[in-house]
Amino acid sequence: MLDSVLFYFFAGIAVICAAMMVTRRNPIHSAVFLITTLLATAGIFLQLRAEFLFGVQIILYVGGIMVLFIFVIMLVRLDAPLQELRFTFQRWVAAFVALALVLEVAVMFLLLRRLPGQGSLVLRAVPADRLPPNSEALAQSLFSSYLLPFEIASVLLLVAMVGAVVMAKKR
């Protein structure tokens, strides 16, 4: 009961704020709504007892990436280019992407019967008190079964970082 109330609360906030984020003209307002969306998503993670994902979502996305977004928005004056922008071409692209997404979801629902998982997209919930502590579980799977992909991903990020430094150094 409480779980579903929390889920619909956070999900509602996330959806409404995502819509608001797209429709705002002021980039800072968009950023504030994006922050709210990310926080609500973190709330959904917490409601699903994925507390490590909740912490990482807040620290990385909200506390790290969004801060840089806002920093860049404030540093670069967007007023002038925004006046010149006319969202005509993008509108068609967006409509196409949205249509494709709707089609994908529709096909997914049509094929639902053939998927594993008892004909339901949602896995059955495990009672919260029987879940293993998931930061340990996450670390276990990251550092044992998925060690190679994990290391490759970190090397990729390192390459991106070195690349950024090289680009910044070349004036």
Add this chain to the structure above:
Amino acid sequence: MAAAAQGILTFLQTWWVELVCGIVIVAVVPLIAGYVVLVERKLMADMQARLGPMRVGPHGLLQPIADAFKLLIKEDIIPDDADKIIFWLAPIMSVSAAMVSMGALAFGPTFQVARDINVGILFVLGVSSLGLFGIVLGGWASNSHYSLLGALRSTAQLVSYETAAGLAIVSGLLLAGTLKIRAIVEAQQHFGVWFIFLAPVAFFIYLVASIAETNRAPFDLTEAESELVAGYMTEFSGFRWSLYFLAEYANMIVVGAVATTLFLGGWLRPFPNVRWMNWLDAVPALLVAAIGAYCVFRAGKQTVRIQSLFMWAVASSCFVVAALLAVPLVVAPLRFLMPGLHGAFWFLLKVGGYLYTFMWLRFTLPRYRFDQLMRLGWYFLIPLALVNVFSVGSAMMLELEFGWNRWVAVALTLIVTLGAALFLLATSDKRTAAANAASAASSDSYAG
């Protein structure tokens, strides 16, 4: 309708302790913050050989109340060209982030607001970092150059120093082996030593980084009054301004509590496992009683009758607290109260010591320049924190896998870390000289 009422009732039955604790935090933290401000002003006065606030109440003891009242009845000005909604929202974001993050702190073995969440320390770090948005958005929404510069500086500063603080915390977490707040303190009890002695460099890095994160002097560039009027707070007045102030002091308490939990042994008394040090259990009661006795002594010296009466009231409340702390020692059946009461005392004492260090540094060191601040963060603290994570990890490895003596392993890795620190200092000196020469040549500096 009845089902909804039933649902709310069961909700209250399950969570009433947490709700009450939350209300207590919201009610008490502003009071504590006010008195931290008073202590700070008194300390500053002492270090500058003057008296500080003396008028309201004996020795200015009622000054915070008067200040709060003044701030509440001041006019609340919103500039015409400000972004009104965000201007209205920003201080609230700062305060609520600081207060929510307090929810996961453990003030004693049994006293914790939220239940012991599995990622306690991540929760505190993440939520308290949200307070930055209050500063940034407030500075932007004011639509003033000083505010915007202050906000930009604070973003750059926080992003840089959060990395160093995070890495310092990682080396503490390596030792504890858990993210749960209570389990971290229990691990220190199990080790029989506070983590500050096993990872002193990590504590030092966290101390510096947490001063920068709370925007305190010598890193208070975001509100540097000689350059930016008041930084991001320039356009704020009255109650909204006091919310920012409250957020700053609440954040200080949060970083103090994190440092206490992770490095200073949380609610444990010094030498928690040593039997012949058990006389330390009497210290809390005796210390509070001594403060009460001093208040009695000062009460006799007050010239105005009402001031003397107030001093007597303070003294008697000190005696009541001392009696409360002494009861579990004397009365055997009430011994179960001891971990809670004494734990809270030791915890608050350690947080107080940490805050005292903050204030001491504030009155001692001059403000950094912005490029110096950035260089200290990126060229010194972050590399040192990385080396330190590595060396703490290898010390643990040497002890657990190869059976070395713990102190030999710690000393060896400490020497490595300090060597790295010296190397970094030497190279950063060279870099500073080069940067100064360059800036003297071109004579323009990037100030924000």
